[in-house]
Amino acid sequence: MSFIATPQVMNFSEPLLLRSGQSLDQYQLTYETYGQLNEKKDNAVLICHALNASHHVAGTYAGAGEDSVGWWDNMIGPNKAVDTNKFFVIGVNNLGSCFGSTGPMHLNPHTQKIWGADFPVLTVEDWVHSQERLVSALGISQLKAVMGGSLGGMQALSWSLEFPEKVAHAVVIASAPNLNAENIAFNEVARRAIVNDPDFHGGHFYEHKVIPKRGLKIARMVGHITYLSDDVMNSKFGRSLKNEKIQYSTQNVEFQIESYLRYQGEKFSEYFDANTYLLITRALDYFDPAKQYENNLTKALENTQAKFLVISFKTDWRFAPSRSREIVKALIDNKRCVTYAEIDAPHGHDAFLLEDERYISVVRSYFDGISNTKNSAEQV
Amino acid sequence: MSFIATPQVMNFSEPLLLRSGQSLDQYQLTYETYGQLNEKKDNAVLICHALNASHHVAGTYAGAGEDSVGWWDNMIGPNKAVDTNKFFVIGVNNLGSCFGSTGPMHLNPHTQKIWGADFPVLTVEDWVHSQERLVSALGISQLKAVMGGSLGGMQALSWSLEFPEKVAHAVVIASAPNLNAENIAFNEVARRAIVNDPDFHGGHFYEHKVIPKRGLKIARMVGHITYLSDDVMNSKFGRSLKNEKIQYSTQNVEFQIESYLRYQGEKFSEYFDANTYLLITRALDYFDPAKQYENNLTKALENTQAKFLVISFKTDWRFAPSRSREIVKALIDNKRCVTYAEIDAPHGHDAFLLEDERYISVVRSYFDGISNTKNSAEQV
Numbered sequence: 001m002s003f004i005a006t007p008q009v010m011n012f013s014e015p016l017l018l019r020s021g022q023s024l025d026q027y028q029l030t031y032e033t034y035g036q037l038n039e040k041k042d043n044a045v046l047i048c049h050a051l052n053a054s055h056h057v058a059g060t061y062a063g064a065g066e067d068s069v070g071w072w073d074n075m076i077g078p079n080k081a082v083d084t085n086k087f088f089v090i091g092v093n094n095l096g097s098c099f100g101s102t103g104p105m106h107l108n109p110h111t112q113k114i115w116g117a118d119f120p121v122l123t124v125e126d127w128v129h130s131q132e133r134l135v136s137a138l139g140i141s142q143l144k145a146v147m148g149g150s151l152g153g154m155q156a157l158s159w160s161l162e163f164p165e166k167v168a169h170a171v172v173i174a175s176a177p178n179l180n181a182e183n184i185a186f187n188e189v190a191r192r193a194i195v196n197d198p199d200f201h202g203g204h205f206y207e208h209k210v211i212p213k214r215g216l217k218i219a220r221m222v223g224h225i226t227y228l229s230d231d232v233m234n235s236k237f238g239r240s241l242k243n244e245k246i247q248y249s250t251q252n253v254e255f256q257i258e259s260y261l262r263y264q265g266e267k268f269s270e271y272f273d274a275n276t277y278l279l280i281t282r283a284l285d286y287f288d289p290a291k292q293y294e295n296n297l298t299k300a301l302e303n304t305q306a307k308f309l310v311i312s313f314k315t316d317w318r319f320a321p322s323r324s325r326e327i328v329k330a331l332i333d334n335k336r337c338v339t340y341a342e343i344d345a346p347h348g349h350d351a352f353l354l355e356d357e358r359y360i361s362v363v364r365s366y367f368d369g370i371s372n373t374k375n376s377a378e379q380v
Numbered sequence: 381m382s383f384i385a386t387p388q389v390m391n392f393s394e395p396l397l398l399r400s401g402q403s404l405d406q407y408q409l410t411y412e413t414y415g416q417l418n419e420k421k422d423n424a425v426l427i428c429h430a431l432n433a434s435h436h437v438a439g440t441y442a443g444a445g446e447d448s449v450g451w452w453d454n455m456i457g458p459n460k461a462v463d464t465n466k467f468f469v470i471g472v473n474n475l476g477s478c479f480g481s482t483g484p485m486h487l488n489p490h491t492q493k494i495w496g497a498d499f500p501v502l503t504v505e506d507w508v509h510s511q512e513r514l515v516s517a518l519g520i521s522q523l524k525a526v527m528g529g530s531l532g533g534m535q536a537l538s539w540s541l542e543f544p545e546k547v548a549h550a551v552v553i554a555s556a557p558n559l560n561a562e563n564i565a566f567n568e569v570a571r572r573a574i575v576n577d578p579d580f581h582g583g584h585f586y587e588h589k590v591i592p593k594r595g596l597k598i599a600r601m602v603g604h605i606t607y608l609s610d611d612v613m614n615s616k617f618g619r620s621l622k623n624e625k626i627q628y629s630t631q632n633v634e635f636q637i638e639s640y641l642r643y644q645g646e647k648f649s650e651y652f653d654a655n656t657y658l659l660i661t662r663a664l665d666y667f668d669p670a671k672q673y674e675n676n677l678t679k680a681l682e683n684t685q686a687k688f689l690v691i692s693f694k695t696d697w698r699f700a701p702s703r704s705r706e707i708v709k710a711l712i713d714n715k716r717c718v719t720y721a722e723i724d725a726p727h728g729h730d731a732f733l734l735e736d737e738r739y740i741s742v743v744r745s746y747f748d749g750i751s752n753t754k755n756s757a758e759q760v
Contacts, residue, residue: 020628121628181613181637182605188638189601195631196594198578214576218598221569225562233561246666248400248501250658251575257561258568278630
């Protein structure tokens with residue numbers, strides 16, 4: 001039985017200048033916190049989410065039961081790996097997302113029309129800057145840790161670069177210093193599926209009271225394939241048929257894997273915003289801290305001050321261990337303190353969300369360790 | 381400079397009973413031949429094509445120049461690996477395809493309407509049986525070899541099972557004894573993209589004078605990603621931008637890889653039939669000769685009589701070497717004569733269509749060898 005979580009909203013009225021050159025004059029962030037901020041305000045852990053997740057990291061909602069459980073509830077909570085009896089954990093919905101923070105489905109205050117596809121294009125760095133304001137407003141001058149998987153890991157890494165003195169520990173899981181061509185390619189397929197859906201209406205579908213569900217379904221199906229390992233797909237679905245016998249149909253479901261993907265696509269298309277999908281995959285594509293250092297990641301990470309925990313999963317082909325090792329190498333080149341674990345989990349990229357004793361143990365012992373040390377700022 | 385190829389058409393009026401239980405009362409096959417059938421009619425090599433190829437295997441068309449070169453022209457022709465000075469090579473367009481053989485864009489003789497999505501669902505075995513009639517009509521009682529890559533390799537394998545005594549050598553390249561869950565999943569994404577395109581009209585778009593181009597584009601983009609290796613994508617495209625600087629756009633092209641995929645999708649959507657795409661990917665999904673032998677491939681291949689050349693490519697993650705090795709193992713279990721080469725080519729699945737000296741040499745020496753031996757039927 002999980003604890004009860006309560007979403008909160010914070011409004012920001014100072015313009016946020018974005019990497020694109022645009023700015024957001026005002027915005028709100030929806031967030032949740034678990035545990036108690038201590039008197040010194042030095043036990044805060046910020047959790048950054050990946051593509052389709054939200055501020056609802058752990059716990060359940062009052063009256064909603066286990067169906068409303070947070071996406072990283074197996075990792076975060078009382079006596080869990082990130083122990084909310086010790087840490088003050090903050091989950092925050094990213095700008096441009098569709099779970100409460102300001103995004104494309106909200107009103108553009110300048111036009112009083114829904115933003116839609118006109119919502120400013122965002123970067124990982126923009127998210128980090130928007131999150132920093134929330135953290136500051138909560139009175140926290142240094143985070144004990146910033147932690148995330150996949151795109152969330154990119155945010156953790158970016159925090160250590162954008163606000164080096166404000167991050168004691170960065171926990172970067174199943175992530176990469178940038179996307180490779182294949183990842184960009186999969187994102188582009190997903191985006192084209194959405195944009196080419198006639199119900200997308202150039203990103204202004206809200207006005208037409210339709211949703212580009214066809215495109216969202218395809219986007220999610222493609223995504224799902226890449227989150228799983230070949231092995232886990234074979235062991236979970238293999239060539240199992242939906243019906244006892246082959247139906248000889250090109251349009252109906254024949255194989256269990258098809259049924260699974262269609263279901264996932266359908267479910268996703270009912271709750272996820274199409275413009276958000278475009279924005280978040282684009283932020284993934286753009287992230288590349290080494291770019292301004294002539295692709296020298298060592299040089300790019302020179303300014304980090306945090307200690308790092310980096311974790312990858314052997315069967316993750318979307319964010320392969322070799323990509324995490326690039327981060328580890330660049331940190332070691334800079335003589336940063338870095339712990340690296342490569343978990344032999346079978347689940348592919350999805351492993352970062354799943355229960356795996358070895359994985360959870362690594363996180364637990366890392367956080368046990370840091371709960372007993374003072375923040376680096378105080379050690380000075 | 382290639383030789384001139386000339387497509388031919390053969391009509392068949394005896395009903396072809398299909399695995400689905402349906403039958404095609406009459407059909408035509410478009411084919412090409414290169415080289416001369418010798419007097420004993422024992423030098424014929426049948427080439428089976430993969431998803432988007434055709435009977436036009438080698439040579440160019442009169443007046444059309446190098447743009448019209450056949451899809452395996454680097455492999456087949458005078459003095460090439462499959463030497464048309466020695467062999468009589470037959471290329472044939474599969475039933476249900478869109479390059480001249482009977483398919484969904486033709487008239488259903490029973491209704492005098494275009495077949496569209498009502499065209500019978502086909503299997504690899506159906507293709508083999510339709511091809512056998514062509515081969516027989518050409519007066520050939522045993523093929524010196526049946527050869528193909530990817531889905532073409534499945535047809536070569538199927539020939540050795542459906543007509544064991546009619547195949548002296550089966551050349552199975554970049555193929556598999558069946559598709560795994562991930563491959564089916566990618567096919568399903570492609571099919572859903574096509575079927576969900578409003579211009580698909582349930583597969584009867586011909587009547588509406590439209591083409592489900594959006595769906596075909598997505599299908600081709602997904603396909604293309606899986607035909608290339610991660611490495612070759614990184615070396616060919618990496619994170620190169622289309623423009624000098626990032627444009628901050630979710631809908632316009634930012635990266636070269638996006639530009640490449642959009643171009644490939646666009647080109648494909650202009651010449652490929654949507655119903656054909658559904659039919660051929662479904663035939664791929666269904667192929668599974670071991671299924672009726674309780675998934676025992678060794679048992680399934682017991683009836684083969686041919687000698688085999690099996691080739692795989694190290695970076696092919698769509699039809700991985702391990703899948704080819706399953707075929708090799710099952711053949712060896714049956715004490716069949718099998719040559720296996722695993723080529724360390726960087727290009728992924730596409731490698732089977734590309735120039736690689738090691739690969740071409742393996743095929744060349746195999747065919748050099750068999751051109752000097754008699755067909756197994758005569759050796760008895």
